[in-house]
Amino acid sequence: MTPRHLLSVADLGALGIDEVLRLTDSFVEVGARPIPKVPALRGKTVVSLFFEDSTRTRLSFEAAARRLSADVMTFAGSSSSLNKGESLRDTVLTIEAMGVDAFVVRHSCGGVPAQVAGWLGAVGDASVVNAGDGAHEHPTQALLDCYTISRERERRFGAKAGRPQVLSGLQVAIIGDIRHSRVARSNVIAFAALGASVTLVAPPTLLPPSVQGWPAEVSHDVDGALAKCDVAYLLRLQNERMTEQFLPSVREYTALYGLTAERARLLGPSTLVMHPGPVRRGIEIAAEVVDSPSSVITTQVANGVAVRMAVLYLLLGSGAPVGA
Amino acid sequence: MAERERHANSGAAFRGRAVVMDAGDVQRATWRIAHEVIEHNRGAEHLVLVGLQGGGVWFASALASVISSVTQAQVPVGTLDIAYYRDDIGMRPVLPVGATEIPVALDGAIVVLCDDVLFTGRSVRAALNALSDLGRPAAVQLAVMVDRGHRELPVRPDFVGKNLPTRRSEMVDVSPQGVVLGDVIAAVEPGTSGGALRPEVAK
Numbered sequence: 469m470t471p472r473h474l475l476s477v478a479d480l481g482a483l484g485i486d487e488v489l490r491l492t493d494s495f496v497e498v499g500a501r502p503i504p505k506v507p508a509l510r511g512k513t514v515v516s517l518f519f520e521d522s523t524r525t526r527l528s529f530e531a532a533a534r535r536l537s538a539d540v541m542t543f544a545g546s547s548s549s550l551n552k553g554e555s556l557r558d559t560v561l562t563i564e565a566m567g568v569d570a571f572v573v574r575h576s577c578g579g580v581p582a583q584v585a586g587w588l589g590a591v592g593d594a595s596v597v598n599a600g601d602g603a604h605e606h607p608t609q610a611l612l613d614c615y616t617i618s619r620e621r622e623r624r625f626g627a628k629a630g631r632p633q634v635l636s637g638l639q640v641a642i643i644g645d646i647r648h649s650r651v652a653r654s655n656v657i658a659f660a661a662l663g664a665s666v667t668l669v670a671p672p673t674l675l676p677p678s679v680q681g682w683p684a685e686v687s688h689d690v691d692g693a694l695a696k697c698d699v700a701y702l703l704r705l706q707n708e709r710m711t712e713q714f715l716p717s718v719r720e721y722t723a724l725y726g727l728t729a730e731r732a733r734l735l736g737p738s739t740l741v742m743h744p745g746p747v748r749r750g751i752e753i754a755a756e757v758v759d760s761p762s763s764v765i766t767t768q769v770a771n772g773v774a775v776r777m778a779v780l781y782l783l784l785g786s787g788a789p790v791g792a
Numbered sequence: 793m794a795e796r797e798r799h800a801n802s803g804a805a806f807r808g809r810a811v812v813m814d815a816g817d818v819q820r821a822t823w824r825i826a827h828e829v830i831e832h833n834r835g836a837e838h839l840v841l842v843g844l845q846g847g848g849v850w851f852a853s854a855l856a857s858v859i860s861s862v863t864q865a866q867v868p869v870g871t872l873d874i875a876y877y878r879d880d881i882g883m884r885p886v887l888p889v890g891a892t893e894i895p896v897a898l899d900g901a902i903v904v905l906c907d908d909v910l911f912t913g914r915s916v917r918a919a920l921n922a923l924s925d926l927g928r929p930a931a932v933q934l935a936v937m938v939d940r941g942h943r944e945l946p947v948r949p950d951f952v953g954k955n956l957p958t959r960r961s962e963m964v965d966v967s968p969q970g971v972v973l974g975d976v977i978a979a980v981e982p983g984t985s986g987g988a989l990r991p992e993v994a995k
Contacts, residue, residue, distance in 0.1 A: 494873065494888045503925045506876035536876075781876075787885045 578604030644703030898927030
């Protein structure tokens with residue numbers, strides 16, 4: 469089946485994720501050219517529909533669409549007719565009526581991209597890409613993280629993995645505010661699908677009410693997790709989603725769970741340090757660790773454009789089944 | 793692109809009917825074309841051979857090794873994937889079949905595009921657009937092992953292994969082992985011999 473939307477990374481399965489990663493290789497090559505642009509999606513229109521602040525995801529999607537020669541329309545919730553009382557549904561249908569092929573949707577409520585996909589399905593055949601919905605999912609972040617781990621390990625250590633489970637046998641520690649993190653949810657699904665063992669490390673208050681059914685273990689031992697992991701994945705404290713007091717203080721969080729310069733000495737020589745951004749230096753991760761050789765945080769951002777090109781091309785251009 | 797690969801995407805299969813060239817014929821045609829390229833360009837200076845991903849890659853390296861051994865010059869060989877430049881994106885499944893890797897700058901080079909089969913000319917059109925995004929060659933020439941006719945665009949090869957009159961519905965399978973003319977079988981049961989997409993020639 470040819471997918472029309474990307475709402476959850478779980479829709480892809482291991483084969484689908486691997487297919488996106490392989491296609492990403494070709495777009496990384498395109499990105500390295502003097503003219504980093506191909507005419508693949510000429511005539512298609514992509515709108516970025518962001519109801520929540522974003523730097524990298526929005527720019528990354530827009531750069532991806534432009535490098536595929538698609539036309540890009542930009543929508544910011546804060547400067548729109550939503551402020552005049554127009555409903556979300558009417559806003560979406562108004563934009564659809566202008567002739568749009570893909571909606572890249574970010575919203576602070578989980579489930580909005582799926583809702584938008586439902587409304588659009590009734591009137592046309594536009595695609596929806598989830599660019600982060602509440603504390604639910606952020607599938608393209610998970611895809612670019614999988615890509616970064618597998619290709620960086622190959623580049624740095626010559627680690628050749630089997631396919632489709634390119635992360636087979638790796639230990640990944642996801643450390644920080646799991647409770648409010650859509651990145652953690654998508655990444656747990658994707659990492660586990662590709663064969664990695666995932667450990668969630670957080671204070672009890674910053675774990676979701678239940679992690680039953682998650683393909684991951686839970687630990688409160690940061691030092692132990694750091695010492696044995698192949699990937700240390702740090703998350704930001706999402707103060708904007710915190711509705712109550714989850715922590716005694718930020719300084720205490722940094723002391724107990726932050727990746728400080730002292731803790732970074734526990735990391736193995738081949739451990740990669742990752743962060744989805746925005747990074748708050750000195751809180752969840754020390755400034756010198758962000759800039760250390762084991763950090764691949766800027767590589768994640770660079771790969772993000774190519775991964776999103778692959779996703780947009782698969783949904784709008786290829787006409788090919790994914791994960792078949 | 794090899795015709796076999798194009799049809800593999802749609803689930804169709806190839807059944808060979810007649811051997812048009814055997815491995816020796818393909819090799820001799822390669823030798824002749826290599827010499828024609830050298831003669832036409834008065835040597836191998838500035839030459840870059842670029843194989844279209846899929847069927848053109850082996851042909852480009854075969855030509856390059858003959859040209860290199862005849863002229864004692866190292867002729868660079870590259871590969872070009874034209875998926876993102878095709879004009880039928882959205883009409884049928886289009887995914888890259890291989891990498892684009894050109895080892896040298898193309899500005900001022902004489903590029904010889906190499907493909908196994910020249911048919912409608914649409915792949916060549918896409919390849920010319922792809923090349924122009926990678927640099928500005930001094931000249932682009934086209935070498936094909938088989939020209940099977942049915943052009944839909946004003947494209948003309950400079951070097952041809954064999955002119956092969958075909959019906960539009962037929963398929964030509966080209967490899968270093970030979971050239972086989974056959975038919976595309978639309979529906980193939982999984983597990984039957986046609987599904988493997990290897991040419992089988994009727995005795």
